[in-house]
Amino acid sequence: MSLANAIGLLCVLLGMPFFFLGTLGLLRFPDAYTRLHALAKTDNVGLGLVCLGLAILSGSLAIGLKLFLIWVLMLIASATGAGLIGRTALARGMKPWGL
Amino acid sequence: MLVFDALLAGALIWLAWQATHTPGLFRSVISFIVFGLLMALAWVRLEAPDIALAEAAIGAGATGALLLSALGRLAVTHEAGTPWQERPDLYFWIPAGAALLGLLTLAAWALPTPGLGDDVRRVLPDSGVANPVTAVLLNIRAFDTLLEIGVLLLATIAIWSLGRMPMPSAPAVRSPALTALGRVLFPMFVLVSAYLLWRGSHAPGGAFPAGAVVGAGGILSILAGAQPWLTGGVRGPWRILLSLGFATMLAVAWGVMALGQPFFAYPPGLAGLIVLVLELAAGLSIAMSLVALYLAGQPPDHWGPEAARR
Amino acid sequence: MTEFLSILVLLLLANIVVGLARVLRGPSAADRMLAAEMFSTSAVVILLLLAFILDAPALLDVALVLALLAALAVVTFVGRAWSELEIRDGDGTGGDREP
Numbered sequence: 001m002s003l004a005n006a007i008g009l010l011c012v013l014l015g016m017p018f019f020f021l022g023t024l025g026l027l028r029f030p031d032a033y034t035r036l037h038a039l040a041k042t043d044n045v046g047l048g049l050v051c052l053g054l055a056i057l058s059g060s061l062a063i064g065l066k067l068f069l070i071w072v073l074m075l076i077a078s079a080t081g082a083g084l085i086g087r088t089a090l091a092r093g094m095k096p097w098g099l
Numbered sequence: 100m101l102v103f104d105a106l107l108a109g110a111l112i113w114l115a116w117q118a119t120h121t122p123g124l125f126r127s128v129i130s131f132i133v134f135g136l137l138m139a140l141a142w143v144r145l146e147a148p149d150i151a152l153a154e155a156a157i158g159a160g161a162t163g164a165l166l167l168s169a170l171g172r173l174a175v176t177h178e179a180g181t182p183w184q185e186r187p188d189l190y191f192w193i194p195a196g197a198a199l200l201g202l203l204t205l206a207a208w209a210l211p212t213p214g215l216g217d218d219v220r221r222v223l224p225d226s227g228v229a230n231p232v233t234a235v236l237l238n239i240r241a242f243d244t245l246l247e248i249g250v251l252l253l254a255t256i257a258i259w260s261l262g263r264m265p266m267p268s269a270p271a272v273r274s275p276a277l278t279a280l281g282r283v284l285f286p287m288f289v290l291v292s293a294y295l296l297w298r299g300s301h302a303p304g305g306a307f308p309a310g311a312v313v314g315a316g317g318i319l320s321i322l323a324g325a326q327p328w329l330t331g332g333v334r335g336p337w338r339i340l341l342s343l344g345f346a347t348m349l350a351v352a353w354g355v356m357a358l359g360q361p362f363f364a365y366p367p368g369l370a371g372l373i374v375l376v377l378e379l380a381a382g383l384s385i386a387m388s389l390v391a392l393y394l395a396g397q398p399p400d401h402w403g404p405e406a407a408r409r
Numbered sequence: 410m411t412e413f414l415s416i417l418v419l420l421l422l423a424n425i426v427v428g429l430a431r432v433l434r435g436p437s438a439a440d441r442m443l444a445a446e447m448f449s450t451s452a453v454v455i456l457l458l459l460a461f462i463l464d465a466p467a468l469l470d471v472a473l474v475l476a477l478l479a480a481l482a483v484v485t486f487v488g489r490a491w492s493e494l495e496i497r498d499g500d501g502t503g504g505d506r507e508p
């Protein structure tokens with residue numbers, strides 16, 4: 001196994017815990033605001049690391065750019081979605097936990 | 100991978116049960132959206148990436164938005180429990196289900212083995228495209244696709260005949276991010292759609308996913324507060340685009356007959372060009388009917404502030 | 410390496426199945442929507458990994474379409490469905506509590 005492959009696999013592997021922790025947060029956090037936080041980590045860091053790792057593994061610029069595009073699209077969706085849900089929840093009078 | 104398949108199948112059945120039998124419509128809709136996601140994975144496992152692509156674009160994306168928006172319109176009558184029968188009539192449903200299952204098994208049994216794949220591969224060089232799915236959809240069985248586009252057109256006509264579109268309710272919170280999202284993402288939708296349409300000739304893609312993607316982009320722009328320039332007037336562009344797919348397919352079918360060919364049998368030299376034109380026309384029609392289905396009524400003759408007040 | 414990635418795919422699917430508990434429990438409409446968003450990210454990653462395991466680059470396009478449409482569901486939810494759902498019990502949960 002070459003060094004590039006090892007680095008790629010390592011990135012994919014490093015991304016995985018974010019998915020498991022994201023689900024853990026989704027299940028264990030007390031309210032929607034804190035769950036938004038757990039979700040954002042998964043979308044941004046978890047997906048980002050997996051895309052980076054796979055781009056290194058593929059060794060092809062075209063596939064790497066497509067993976068990057070997928071990550072950026074998910075970033076946009078996740079950031080906008082989290083903002084919209086948070087704002088709307090506040091406007092509807094949903095009380096953040098502990099306040 | 101066997102464990103993966105078993106887990107996937109189990110989750111799919113459980114989600115289907117949830118989507119139909121859960122109390123609370125919102126939970127049903129979410130179950131249905133997740134069902135669409137997992138169904139796309141199931142199609143991947145069945146080695147049908149074309150259907151996975153269509154399922155991702157239509158099932159998980161556009162249908163979810165349609166259902167959520169319909170749910171918002173149902174809000175006045177929405178109650179936590181759906182009026183399901185308390186005790187379903189088991190004496191009817193168990194034999195009926197068993198009979199249906201038996202019929203399906205018989206039908207699957209009667210399928211010709213090893214399928215029609217070899218026949219398709221034999222005529223593929225003359226079909227004008229390199230992707231067998233596109234060849235079947237737009238050349239070999241183009242008549243079926245004509246009827247499919249016709250069904251979409253009929254559905255849109257039925258919805259428009261119900262009346263004017265209900266004016267979309269403004270979101271409870273105005274967010275600058277939403278407007279920016281519409282502006283940033285719409286070009287991406289068009290780009291990806293054109294890419295899928297182009298790829299359809301030699302790889303999974305084609306008119307249906309491409310149309311669904313650009314239709315979803317239109318829905319997103321409307322949600323983000325954009326004013327479409329397309330109007331629903333009698334001679335308006337919307338009607339022309341809606342009927343474009345059906346009309347082009349019919350014109351091609353009759354045109355090749357005028358050239359002395361049978362119905363929908365393309366002259367070999369022109370097949371590639373014809374398929375591309377048909378895909379473009381069908382994709383545009385699919386996109387416009389998706390947006391029309393989402394708007395749930397005939398769009399106004401003039402978009403503008405006065406339309407919003409009506 | 411393929412076997413290794415296959416195990417990751419299996420773990421991610423199991424992750425989705427565990428996360429379904431949040432769809433089941435709610436309590437608010439936003440929580441269920443967040444779970445669906447999380448699943449769509451996981452499905453994108455599963456598709457990316459499967460594209461490498463099965464050596465099927467077409468699956469990258471499926472993932473790209475999913476990533477592009479990820480924003481649509483959450484924006485429809487906030488813009489249409491959630492603002493219309495009755496606020497039944499005064500805490501802004503969207504009237505989707507169990508009866």
